Amino acid sequence: MKLILEQMPVVIGALNTGFIQTLKLFFVTLLGAFPLGLLIAFGSMSRFKPLSLVTKLVVWVVRGTPLMIQLLIIYYFPGLVLNNPVWGGGEAGRFLAASVAFIINYACYFSEIYRGGIQGVPVGQEEAGLVLGMTRGQIFRKVKLLQMIKRIVPPMSNEIITLVKDTALARIIALQEIIFAGQSFLKGSHGISGAIWPLFFTAFYYLVFNGVLTLLLGRLEKKLDYFR
Amino acid sequence: MPVLEVENICKTFEDTDVLKSISLSLEKGQVLSIIGSSGSGKTTLLRCLNFLERPDAGVIRVNGETLFDAEAAGKTAGFPFSRRFGAQREADVRRRRLHFGLVFQSFNLFPQYTALENVMLARKLLAAGQPDYKARKKEILGQIREQAEELLDQMGLSNRMGNYPHQLSGGQCQRVAIARALALQPDILCFDEPTSALDPELTGEVLKVIRELADQNTTMIIVTHEMAFARDVANRVVFMDDGMVVEQGDPGEVFGNPREERTKQFLMRYSGA
Ligand SMILES: Nc1ncnc2c1ncn2[C@@H]1O[C@H](COP(=O)(O)OP(=O)(O)OP(=O)(O)O)[C@@H](O)[C@H]1O
Ligand SMILES: [Mg+2]
Numbered sequence: 001m002k003l004i005l006e007q008m009p010v011v012i013g014a015l016n017t018g019f020i021q022t023l024k025l026f027f028v029t030l031l032g033a034f035p036l037g038l039l040i041a042f043g044s045m046s047r048f049k050p051l052s053l054v055t056k057l058v059v060w061v062v063r064g065t066p067l068m069i070q071l072l073i074i075y076y077f078p079g080l081v082l083n084n085p086v087w088g089g090g091e092a093g094r095f096l097a098a099s100v101a102f103i104i105n106y107a108c109y110f111s112e113i114y115r116g117g118i119q120g121v122p123v124g125q126e127e128a129g130l131v132l133g134m135t136r137g138q139i140f141r142k143v144k145l146l147q148m149i150k151r152i153v154p155p156m157s158n159e160i161i162t163l164v165k166d167t168a169l170a171r172i173i174a175l176q177e178i179i180f181a182g183q184s185f186l187k188g189s190h191g192i193s194g195a196i197w198p199l200f201f202t203a204f205y206y207l208v209f210n211g212v213l214t215l216l217l218g219r220l221e222k223k224l225d226y227f228r
Numbered sequence: 229m230p231v232l233e234v235e236n237i238c239k240t241f242e243d244t245d246v247l248k249s250i251s252l253s254l255e256k257g258q259v260l261s262i263i264g265s266s267g268s269g270k271t272t273l274l275r276c277l278n279f280l281e282r283p284d285a286g287v288i289r290v291n292g293e294t295l296f297d298a299e300a301a302g303k304t305a306g307f308p309f310s311r312r313f314g315a316q317r318e319a320d321v322r323r324r325r326l327h328f329g330l331v332f333q334s335f336n337l338f339p340q341y342t343a344l345e346n347v348m349l350a351r352k353l354l355a356a357g358q359p360d361y362k363a364r365k366k367e368i369l370g371q372i373r374e375q376a377e378e379l380l381d382q383m384g385l386s387n388r389m390g391n392y393p394h395q396l397s398g399g400q401c402q403r404v405a406i407a408r409a410l411a412l413q414p415d416i417l418c419f420d421e422p423t424s425a426l427d428p429e430l431t432g433e434v435l436k437v438i439r440e441l442a443d444q445n446t447t448m449i450i451v452t453h454e455m456a457f458a459r460d461v462a463n464r465v466v467f468m469d470d471g472m473v474v475e476q477g478d479p480g481e482v483f484g485n486p487r488e489e490r491t492k493q494f495l496m497r498y499s500g501a
Contacts (some may be wrong), residue, residue: 114383122336124336125334125338127280127332127336127361128332128338129350130279130280130325131278131280131325131328131329131330131409132408132409132412133322133325133326133354134353135322138353143351146340147339147340149342226340226392227339227340227341227392227394228393228394
């Protein structure tokens with residue numbers, strides 16, 4: 001017990017650093033995947049058949065393979081196969097590679113959610129607007145947008161919470177996010193070795209982060225509850 | 229001069245000829261009922277009049293002005309279906325559309341707006357495009373609100389103005405939809421089976437307000453399966469079958485003494501059911 005108390009500040013310090021890296025990856029992924037997902041959604045709904053087929057194929061492959069493998073391929077492929085290590089070395093390079101992998105992966109999931117939201121608004125809404133002399137832009141902004149958002153928020157919340165947990169996968173390319181920090185004590189770092197309890201602490205970080213997110217997203221959902 | 233003249237409207241979906249050269253005319257203040265079996269093209273005709281479908285051939289004229297002509301070339305060729313246009317053309321497209329109003333079978337109210345907001349929205353957006361809008365904003369919005377409240381009051385919904393569509397019954401929703409269409413003061417108000425989506429006990433309240441509109445000489449085209457109502461409210465009845473106008477005339481004549489065999493059979497099926 002005394003040992004744990006002595007180790008505590010070191011562990012928490014390391015976990016906090018890892019947690020910041022996790023947060024960074026989380027926000028960068030969202031920032032990239034929100035707009036990219038929308039682009040992919042438009043691509044897959046395009047009336048230009050080749051474009052919609054290609055985007056659908058990409059989405060199918062990305063959603064049908066494990067993110068962990070995508071991470072490894074994106075990180076190692078340029079250096080090992082193309083002899084062109086685009087990611088650069090060190091932690092910054094690993095973070096860049098992880099960000100790219102996460103953004104592509106999540107954009108594909110988001111695109112399906114956007115598509116459901118966009119196509120879920122009945123055509124009658126657009127037609128009612130047209131008959132009332134609204135322009136297509138007005139119909140989009142004043143009639144359809146909020147209905148789409150309402151349809152998008154619940155499945156998007158699920159994906160966002162999954163993303164928090166998925167950030168742990170970045171450990172596979174040795175990005176020093178929170179799992180990495182927790183795990184390192186098993187093998188011994190900062191003079192601490194064979195200690196499993198930091199891992200429980202790590203789980204606790206995830207739990208708190210997800211708790212806060214669930215609360216915020218739940219509020220947003222509630223805000224849109226006034227209509228059906 | 230008739231308010232509406234429709235000449236030889238044709239419409240084909242893939243391989244089926246849904247409208248085969250439909251011609252109609254309607255005088256101001258009159259009510260035209262369209263009856264006919266399922267699939268005869270009634271909805272498609274109303275959608276063509278409201279520019280939701282582009283006729284393959286034909287002319288649509290309102291008050292003598294040609295709003296649509298399938299043969300027209302040059303600048304007005306795509307009217308009013310062009311998707312991309314400058315502000316000037318956009319204004320013109322709207323102006324053409326607004327001669328008509330359409331009440332849908334499924335209401336299509338905007339769920340995120342209250343009854344009152346549903347009625348005001350289109351007027352507000354139109355007003356915002358006026359040159360003097362900025363200077364007279366308060367006054368204009370006040371007028372729009374007043375008009376919307378009056379219309380909802382007329383529909384018997386004065387105590388429902390703040391309700392969202394999901395808080396209203398089907399009959400109330402349809403009456404909001406009628407007020408919403410009336411707010412733009414269309415020359416011709418079209419109804420596509422306005423009571424077909426309603427529980428039987430709610431049809432009466434909707435038919436009642438339509439009848440009141442008829443009494444106020446609102447020019448209307450009503451597609452309906454309510455034969456008694458069609459006979460009662462209309463000045464003229466059109467019977468459609470297989471994309472054609474088979475018979476038209478005075479309601480008493482068409483219902484009481486139909487000339488065509490197909491009309492007889494159709495009416496028999498209805499009185500039998
Ligand atoms: N967008 C479309 N694409 C292909 N066919 C269509 C389309 N819209 C309508 N049709 C066809 O056109 C025909 C006429 O349809 P319409 O809806 O105008 O009939 P209706 O007289 O309104 O029938 P109902 O009484 O059932 O409402 C039907 O055979 C229908 O299947
Ligand atoms: Mg129909």
